[in-house]
Amino acid sequence: MTQPKDHPAHATPAAPPAAEQDDATRHREKMQKRKAVQDQEVASKTLEKGLLLVNTGPGKGKSTAAFGMVLRTVGYGRKVVVVQFIKGAWDTGEHRALERFSDLVEWHALGEGFTWETQDKARDIAACTRAWAVAKAAMQRPDVVLVVLDELNVALRYDYLPIAQVLADIAGRTPGQHVIVTGRNAKPELLEQADLVTEMGQVKHHFRAGVKAQQGVEF
């Protein structure tokens, strides 16, 4: 895009302001074209529907982005149910903060900790089954616009819940409701059914540099 210095435009005294003017004009023209493309794109999308969103991958931000969506939703005064399949009654910043929205957010931390903490498969399965009953009930409520199924992928990966039943219950939820599923190693069947899948990739992590889990960042 650089012009050679001996280009005719640089030969006259008026050249530098003209070049600046040209640059501004070129920028405006380019952006006008881009806006036309954007506007057309936006106009082409007309459907509204309840979405199944999946945040997966090894990187950070899967649950955090789900809680960001909770924040957005309560900002509009709409109701949200959060079901945590792995985390138990942990004291997290997001949970504490959402207590200010207790009129809008129902929070069910029904896990019993990571599977390597409980060391008891039957207990893990029982906890997941109880959590799923709560999730299913939330998905049938027309007043709930968003259901977060936090770390459900972990429960599915270990086959603590039957995938076919889970997918059927999600598909049969109240119309218009959004559901977000988080956790690593999402099952292909879930990705197939999803409307939006984001893979959080880990490019660089501070744990590798010996930094510990810190308040506000990890919990």
Next chain:
Amino acid sequence: MTQPKDHPAHATPAAPPAAEQDDATRHREKMQKRKAVQDQEVASKTLEKGLLLVNTGPGKGKSTAAFGMVLRTVGYGRKVVVVQFIKGAWDTGEHRALERFSDLVEWHALGEGFTWETQDKARDIAACTRAWAVAKAAMQRPDVVLVVLDELNVALRYDYLPIAQVLADIAGRTPGQHVIVTGRNAKPELLEQADLVTEMGQVKHHFRAGVKAQQGVEF
């Protein structure tokens, strides 16, 4: 992992309970080993420091995860400053929700819209420069534990701000403070300086299926 049906363990009447018992024992032993590894990992991380986090990539969730971290931080009663480099005074759910935390969150929407909306490069640069001054001031405050630089990557990509100055100001921030930068196409120099980089990859997107931007999902 499936055992052949003619395995000796299945030959005796007592076999099924024994097999179940074995399975539970194997699971417990495997998880005990896994826990030992996890515990060792956690113990090996002792550093505490203010982190520079970058959420980039074409997928959804970059800003949303940053706002999830804001939520977590205010849950602990700590102060946050959000500076938006592209978005202007848009009415978003996350902004409305965080008004309930006006004692803890300062929100500066200093952008003038997408560059294809303004169509004026000089104006975009002026807006970014003003926003950077606000960001720099926030990064010098010891009472602020988290600064969100939303869509800064977009401003850097178009060279609306000098990358060297931006990196120096981030490096010179108040000790212990976390900074999150969001936006596509993060510059390599920024990734180099970052402690945590997450690349949000787009696996599947509902816009492709003609679904429009919806309240709670996109804004």
